[in-house]
Amino acid sequence: MKIDYLGDASEDNLSLLEIPYFLNTVRVGWPSPADDYIERSIDLNEYLIKNPAATYFVRVSGDSMINAHIGDGAILIVDRSIEPGHNKIVIASIDGSYACKRLLLKPKVCLVSENPKYPPIMINKEEELEIAGIVIASINLY
Amino acid sequence: MTFALVDCNSFYASCERIFRPDIKKKPVVVLSNNDGCVVALSKEAKQLGIKMCEPWFKIEKSFLRKGGVAFSSNYELYADVSSRVMQTLENLSPKVEVYSIDEAFLDLTGLKDCEKFGHQCRETIDRWVGMPVCVGIGPTKTLAKVANYGAKHYPATNGVVDLTNLKRRKKLMALMPVREVWGVGSRINKRLNSLGIETALELAEIDTKLIKRKFSSVLERTVMELQGYSCIGLEQQPKTKKQIVVSRTFSKKVNDFNSVNEAVSDYASRACEKLRRENQYCKMVSVFMRTNYFRKQDKQYNGFRSYKLFSPTNDTRDILNATRHMTEQLFKENINFIKAGVMLSDFYDEGIYQGDLFRNIDERINSKKLMTTIDKINTSGVGKVTFASQGIKKPWSMRRLLKSPRYLTNWKEIPIVR
Numbered sequence: 001m002k003i004d005y006l007g008d009a010s011e012d013n014l015s016l017l018e019i020p021y022f023l024n025t026v027r028v029g030w031p032s033p034a035d036d037y038i039e040r041s042i043d044l045n046e047y048l049i050k051n052p053a054a055t056y057f058v059r060v061s062g063d064s065m066i067n068a069h070i071g072d073g074a075i076l077i078v079d080r081s082i083e084p085g086h087n088k089i090v091i092a093s094i095d096g097s098y099a100c101k102r103l104l105l106k107p108k109v110c111l112v113s114e115n116p117k118y119p120p121i122m123i124n125k126e127e128e129l130e131i132a133g134i135v136i137a138s139i140n141l142y
Numbered sequence: 143m144t145f146a147l148v149d150c151n152s153f154y155a156s157c158e159r160i161f162r163p164d165i166k167k168k169p170v171v172v173l174s175n176n177d178g179c180v181v182a183l184s185k186e187a188k189q190l191g192i193k194m195c196e197p198w199f200k201i202e203k204s205f206l207r208k209g210g211v212a213f214s215s216n217y218e219l220y221a222d223v224s225s226r227v228m229q230t231l232e233n234l235s236p237k238v239e240v241y242s243i244d245e246a247f248l249d250l251t252g253l254k255d256c257e258k259f260g261h262q263c264r265e266t267i268d269r270w271v272g273m274p275v276c277v278g279i280g281p282t283k284t285l286a287k288v289a290n291y292g293a294k295h296y297p298a299t300n301g302v303v304d305l306t307n308l309k310r311r312k313k314l315m316a317l318m319p320v321r322e323v324w325g326v327g328s329r330i331n332k333r334l335n336s337l338g339i340e341t342a343l344e345l346a347e348i349d350t351k352l353i354k355r356k357f358s359s360v361l362e363r364t365v366m367e368l369q370g371y372s373c374i375g376l377e378q379q380p381k382t383k384k385q386i387v388v389s390r391t392f393s394k395k396v397n398d399f400n401s402v403n404e405a406v407s408d409y410a411s412r413a414c415e416k417l418r419r420e421n422q423y424c425k426m427v428s429v430f431m432r433t434n435y436f437r438k439q440d441k442q443y444n445g446f447r448s449y450k451l452f453s454p455t456n457d458t459r460d461i462l463n464a465t466r467h468m469t470e471q472l473f474k475e476n477i478n479f480i481k482a483g484v485m486l487s488d489f490y491d492e493g494i495y496q497g498d499l500f501r502n503i504d505e506r507i508n509s510k511k512l513m514t515t516i517d518k519i520n521t522s523g524v525g526k527v528t529f530a531s532q533g534i535k536k537p538w539s540m541r542r543l544l545k546s547p548r549y550l551t552n553w554k555e556i557p558i559v560r
Contacts, residue, residue: 051270052226052229053226053227053229053230053233053270053271054226054230054269054270054271056549056550056556056557057553057556058556058557058558058559059556059557059558059559060558060559060560061558061559061560062560064560075556076559080269080270080271080272081266081269081270091559093163096163096164097163097164097560098161098163098557098559098560099559099560100559100560130163132163132272
């Protein structure tokens with residue numbers, strides 16, 4: 001497996017924007033030659049969330065999406081501002097509760113699970129389908 | 143000038159629906175602190191004849207029988223949804239004034255098709271946040287409010303009304319009772335009615351000089367705004383607060399010193415958190431506590447006391463010292479308390495205060511660090527740290543039996559999907 005090193009993760013995810021603290025203090029003596037290369041530490045929020053006003057988190061219960069690497073207990077990041085489209089993983093309202101499914105628009109509109117145990121749900125009228133956002137990432141803790 | 147007022151429809155009730163598709167069409171009410179009375183209701187609940195401020199115990203049975211759903215106030219959820227609505231608006235328009243938790247004014251001066259923009263606002267907020275809103279547009283803030291009234295009351299408008307056109311403006315104002323005009327309270331309404339002024343249009347057509355003489359220059363400004371002369375501009379900078387009050391009604395009557403002191407300490411800590419969020423320091427601390435006016439059989443008592451601190455602070459420990467002192471003075475045996483509160487006032491910015499020449503300002507070492515750490519822990523959603531005087535069991539604390547999960551602000555309560 002090939003791994004790209006992206007940098008160190010922020011220690012402190014409470015502050016959204018970290019300013020390296022020694023830029024603010026008065027230094028005495030020789031400055032460190034590394035100071036010119038200081039960058040902000042990497043912020044996971046910045047990577048995962050494009051539109052904070054439209055993004056929320058849900059927790060998965062069950063194994064219906066296991067073949068899309070979404071297991072029981074995973075946390076999903078859902079963006080409501082993205083247009084639903086063919087093959088997108090969505091949060092849909094089914095019988096009054098929210099479920100995570102893959103949306104297929106062709107040949108017929110339906111919601112499918114990523115687990116052969118569960119049959120697809122056919123959508124007969126478009127009004128019956130309510131999408132509460134597109135799943136843009138899944139977080140699994142090991 | 144062109145202003146728009148964006149106002150959320152039945153805000154609290156709509157918040158409760160975002161993560162509950164099963165109650166999308168059901169009557170929904172939200173209850174006040176201690177589940178006392180109705181403070182918000184959906185359109186469907188209104189159609190059942192339920193009114194604002196109705197006591198919950200009176201309507202509970204029949205409302206639930208008719209398929210209604212009730213919630214205790216979930217302020218964590220409402221605050222988060224509100225900030226999302228405002229963020230979305232800021233994405234759509236550069237000039238936004240957050241007017242209240244569920245309303246914002248926009249300055250649309252120079253925009254060509256305002257009505258189209260209004261529909262765009264509605265659709266975007268509905269899609270991004272799941273919140274239904276109405277948009278009113280007019281040449282003044284007061285007329286934008288009038289337009290919003292029209293958008294709310296006439297479904298044919300599709301939730302957007304533009305009153306740039308004078309004819310349209312007059313037509314709507316002729317239908318609008320004068321008490322619905324922004325700035326007309328119930329007392330002014332009565333006086334206007336007695337002068338034969340019943341509608342917004344009748345108010346708009348009065349001579350402004352007469353209004354100034356008979357009422358006030360504030361109402362004169364309202365009349366001018368109704369006539370289309372903009373007098374109230376957009377305020378984008380939120381005003382710094384002048385005082386912070388935290389007070390609550392207890393879930394049951396309380397008559398022992400420890401419980402009262404716990405409650406006051408708890409409110410004081412909360413007030414200090416708010417003070418620090420505003421980056422302010424305060425010098426005046428007040429405590430008040432009272433009995434239930436409606437229990438005529440009880441001995442009545444209403445106590446208020448203030449304490450001026452030696453120097454401005456936002457350290458919870460300093461405030462707690464002061465409130466403890468005042469609570470001891472205010473508390474009386476054999477009295478059934480129903481409400482208590484803490485007020486902080488006389489604010490200073492950081493570093494602005496001039497100390498007393500002859501005394502050292504006994505600023506606590508590391509106070510700022512400690513308070514910042516406490517605030518961080520308490521907003522992290524993981525756990526809470528409190529001062530011992532706030533108590534542990536809190537038997538006096540608010541009753542919120544019907545509260546929905548904090549879907550957006552607590553990892554443990556985020557929605558579950560299957």
